[in-house]
Amino acid sequence: MTHTREPVPDHGNLLTDHPELYEARFPDPVRLAARWTEDLLRAHGAGPRVLDLGCGTGRDAAWLHRAGRTVTGADTSEPMLTHARTHHPGPHYVHADLRGFDLGENTFDAVVCLDSSLLYCHTNPELDGMLASCRRALRPGGLLVAEMRNGAYFLGRTRLLDAPAWSRFTWRDTTYTAMTTLRVDRAAQLLCRRRVWTADDGSAPVEQHSAWRLLFPQELRYALAAHGFGVLLLHDGPGPRTEPVWREGMPSGGAVADGDRLHVVARLVGAG
Template identity: 30%
Template structure:
């Protein structure tokens, strides 16, 4: 199935267990907290790990995601009642409604087609107030992360909240012009096996800068990691803003 971690009830539980709070969440939380009592958009919010934390910090938060199973899992978590949840895409966003927008967990890479990425950035610019801030992450293609997505190096065991264990591994099926196709394999203790396929776009720093500028953003910084390292540490952590006035 396509994007099973976000759309299949059982795999959503695995995703939650495999992706706990990390330094990326700390970074985005700190960025949002620079704007007190902000109106925050979390686009591609998934199961709401960061979304709910931002609401608990006193921000007015809207979580948007096209995957109904992920939104359902988010709504079931403690503190979810503080968040406005929307199942859908950036096309549904109201104009000038947010002070800060975040796209985390490499959501930006799921916009494989350049036209789709451009539409999303234009929607985000429209949804942000003048001077509004955008923060997102993407993997640096120079790191060639996909070369480690193979059945040997990617082997992992994931413990679920009920104590059950899932074996998982990843296999790349195609690489072309910055686009990587891959399949996640999941084997559950009861014998069920599920596959989830996906495609990611690895844009260069220049491509990210050009796309943001074309969509009406000014790039403030592109860091190379969650501790604001220089580019060259495997990540692009992007901070930008819309023009004021």
């Protein structure tokens, strides 16, 4: 009789705890997110000093560094930071929690927050802490550039919630398979994810749980304004994670925010 092994709960994250796996799962040889970011920074006249919040493996931070920026990459994952310092040198990498950090006052010309990193601010106090920290870190007139899931997309849409999604990739002769289930906690405005990883190397399955805040466009405008930011752009694409994806020469977006990604450029303009 064959017994199915129960997943082993994991308080970490298979990909963020193993940066090589992360880069294998999400290859980005052309650094599309970094190119999109640089296009916006140039279009809105940002100075050279950039803070990349939630920098992960450092791929985008290093590309911005090579483009001539002075970059600080910040993350809470020590494995990610160690990988970044070794494999994507150039930026200054620091351990910092985006929900509240102090990296100096009037230090940066722009803060960049990609890949839904901002949505790890699950509560209003955490979001306020993040935006207050950005305000403190930015020079007058500095930019906040963010890219994330769009909470409004889930109004009346259940496609992503109806059934588990499967994905797999191979790294160093081991194939990893993920079964992902999403649900929405409407009271908390959280998109909750349960993911079970299996590998064909005989290791036990691993179960992981994570969540992202679902922010609505007008809600985000209100929070930004409360901290002294004026919104320059807020739209659903094109961007580095949309389909079709953004390419050089494309317009920087309009007023529509109905797609599954949300793109924001805001300038620090006054007191909150």
